[in-house]
Amino acid sequence: MTDKPDWTGRRLEVEVGPVAHGGHCVARHEGRVVFVRHALPGEVVLAEVTEDAGGGFCRADAVEVRTAAPGRVDPPCPLADMALGRDRCGGCDFQHADAGTQRELKAAVLAEQLQRIAGLEWPVTVQELPGGPLRWRTRARLAVDRGGNAGFRPHRSHRIIPVQDCPITVEGAVPAVADRRWRPGAELTTAVDGAGELHVTALDRKPQKRHQKPVSRQVSGSGVAHEEVAGRRFDVSAQGFWQVHRAAPEVFTEVVARFAAADPGTTAWDLYGGVGLFAAGLAEQVGPSGSVLLVESSKRAVEDALGNLRDLPQVDFRAGTVESVLADESLAAPDVVVLDPPRKGAGRQVVEAIGRRGPSRVVHVACDPAALARDVSLFAEQGYELAELEAFDAFPMTHHVEAIALLRRA
Template sequence: MTEKPDWTGRRLEVEIGPVAHGGHCVARYEGRVVFVRHALPGEVVVVEVTEDGGGGFCRADAVEVRTPAPGRVTPPCPLADMARGKDRCGGCDWQHADPATQRELKAAVVAEQLQRIAGIERSVEVEELPGGPLRWRTRARLAVDRRGRPGFRAHRSHRVIPAEDCPITVADAVPEVTGRNWRPGAELALAADAEGELHVTAIDHKPQRRRGRPVARQVRGGGVAREAAAGRPFEVSGQGFWQVHVRAPETFTEVVSAMAAVPRGAVAWDLYGGVGLFTAPLAEQAGPAGSVLLVESSQRAVEDAVGNLRDLPQVSFRAGSVEEVLDDGSLDDPDVVVLDPPRKGAGRRVVAGITERRPSRIVHVACDPAALARDLGLYREGGYRLAQLRAFDAFPMTHHVECIALLEPDE
């Protein structure tokens, strides 16, 4: 039996190939694939292997750049400095690339996933959101190390890298919690709302009481974030879902509304509707004679949505999984469906539950290009084609990208 190789800790000089989904690029060495972080296509770098399971690939970090790519820059965050080696923060993937290069890399990933998974050949442009690549993040989660110091985890590790600030998070949010010690092993959830209030929740995963159940304690702010988008106020639980980029709610609402174009008096569904961000403009398009159904699995989010949309009687609410709600044969067939599923995507059961109802338009919001491509393939099986796609750099410095797709029935 051939012994499996283990290159962990070994240093290799490699030429970097194309970008891949997940915040790394692909290189090859002695017939094996090396997934390299902190490098750019076309560079010659020295890497250190960080993980090797002995198969056809291993993972590595760039530790020295011999031939830099034109898009390489000095990372704006000291925790992303190459000199830190394994002690780099794992939260950002592309701090070593200028913003235009980051968007080009993300566009290449989206296009590759569409082609490889869904068989869709399409050029992709990733659009910049207003505000630049720093200080855009309104939500953050920090971990606390064994000495009580808050910070961020290293890549693919539970190890905590202590931090003083985070340049992609809105100003003054992270320093509010890094200047003191916390219970070791806890997590800190931060939410900076539209009114400038910072909400901090300490989550204790090992409480002395109530074994096995994390205990959340509000330590700053009222626990209810006050947001705004599309000319409306929204209230969201401090730990509830809201788009993290400060300009994303407004931008995404405009795009979703334009793609949905709900006719007056029509029926629309907003699946995975959260606190009603997209439901509100759908209801205004449908008008008093129309109807919009919001479906959301989080009971707290549904309660928030009911309060946020109390002035829109044409909206109804269902708390429960989308899969189970779609099995209800008493629902009115929709003219338009909007869905914003979690990172794993919608999946076969949900897509089939939508396409079987034959809406005239489906607007699918996705934060993972691989899951989007899989779902687009399922829509095609159900008789729908990709009519329009827009991609946004809603997570600068990271590998994440937000896509909004419009699907229409095949002619």
Template sequence: MTEKLDWTGRRLKLDVGPVAHGGHCVARHEGRVVFVRHALPGEVVLAEVTDDPGKGFCRADAVEVFTAAEGRVAPPCPLADMALGHDRCGGCDWQHADHGTQRELKAAVLHEQLQRLAGLDRSVEVQELPGGPLRWRTRVRLAVDRVGRPGFHPHRSHRVLPVQDCPITVRGALDGLTDREWPQGAELEVAADADSAVHLTLRERAPQRRRGKRGAVVSTPVHGSATAREQAAGRSWDVSADGFWQVHPAAADTFARVVARMAQVPAGGVAWDLYGGVGLFASVLAEQAGPAGDVLLVESSRRATEDAVANLRDLPQVSFRAGTVEEVLADEELPAPDVVVLDPPRKGAGRRIVEAVCAAGPERVVHVACDPAALARDVSLFAEQGYRLADLEAFDAFPMTHHMECIALLTRG
């Protein structure tokens, strides 16, 4: 019987290769792939293996840099310092790279995913949003450790690193929060809205009612209110403080503007807004369709749907369906769309949804994606149905992390 290979804890001198999706770079050692974090392409580093599944790859963290890349900088957050080893915060991936280098890395990942998964050789600039790489995050979730201290998890770990501040979170959002003791195992949802009001929600799991059954999560507003006020697309939005809203203060307005440019709903036309949330994109689609048009918003979260109904009460051309996209698209009585906008979860839309959308025959599909691999897979599925990628924009809506937002236009023919 062959003994399982395990390099965990081993230190390797690595020549770092290209960036890969997920916030790491690719290196090779003794015939195996090493996904190494806290490194940059072209560097020579000493890396410690943190996880070895015993297959053709393992994961490692750079712990010393012998040859630094031109884009390397000192991390602005002390919890990203290389001296901490495995105790670095897992919330950021690229604090050791300057902002321009971060966007270049994300552009390289997007290009590679489109090429590998969709067969498209397409380079796209990842655009910067206003405000710079720090103090942009308006919504953040903290975990609470065993002694009541709030903090963040290291990468691929359930441990909690206590924090006093977070340099990517907007100023004031954590004031008075990190120096208090909180219930063990709870989570803290923080939202700083467009009016600079900070809303704090405590999320705790209720006691078990039956053996082996976990209690339901209970959310309790602690500070501020249960509703946040946001601004985007020329409108004010009242949204649940612990619900979904874009975390970068410039993101919602920017994305709504791009979606409107790509959608081009004809006056009196029909549009579907799938995974519509609180109605951001439905609002711009409704303006294009006009009073004689028809916009259908589909959202699985009943609370988000209720927020959408309240926010868009002045747009009678918008109708609402609370349910999964799969369930709603099975209704054969839906009005045939001229345009479909979809903003699926991180995993993407998938074959079933793509085929259902294409079967409805829209001239244009606008796909909003927060994961380049999921986007590339969906673009490939749309291509099977005769839709081509006509336009694509990408935004660095999450500086210091490996995440980005992409908005794609797919057209028939």
């Protein structure tokens, strides 16, 4: 019996192949697959193996570039420097690529996932959002090390790299927590809202008293973020869900409304509806004679949505999981469904529940290419075809991409 190989720590010269989902590229060495981070397709790099479970693949970081691709640039953040090795911050995947190359990589991943999982040959273009690749992120989460320093974790690691700033976050969001000491083990969230107010919340994961639950405390700001989209004000918990890119809410609202195209007097569903961002647009389309059902599992988000949409009596609110709410067969059948599920996607139970109601259009908002492809495949089983797709670089410097798909009943 042959022992499984363990290449951990080895340095391999490899020719880098295509980009893959997850922020790495695929290379091969001695018959094994090597997933290489901080590399670009077509490059020749020296890669240091960081993880090897002994199977058909291992993980590695590029530590030296022998032949660079045209899209390679110097990272704007010092914590993305190749010389740092395993002490690089794990928050960004593509700081070594120019903005256009990043969007091409994300388009390739989304197209590959649609082809491999959903069987669709679909040309994908990832669009740039206003504001450029830096200073776009309005919300961030940091961890605190044993010395009380705030920082970020390396890729696939529990270690913490202290930071003074983060160039993809808006000005002031990270320095506000980096210049002081915190309780070791705490988790910090920072949010800068549309009014410019900074909200900092600390969650002490290791309370002083035994069996005491984690304690959350507001360090600065009111804890309620004030945002404005399409002339409407939205109040949302600073720790709740809101699109982190400054320009995303406005752009996504326009695309969702255009794809939904709900007629006056009809019924629309807004699943995983959060604080009412998309429901507001749907309510305007269906008008006073129509109806919108907003479903959201977070009770706090539903409370915020009630306040945000108080002037729209045609919106009905349900607090609960989408699966449990859609189990109610007495719900009025929708003409249009908008869903913005978590990263894992909607899944079979939700897709089948929607399919049974037979809406003419489904608008799917997704932040994970594989999850979107799985849901598109499930909708195909229910008789729905992908009709339109728009993708956006809502997370520059990272491998993440946002896509909005329109599915029509065949």
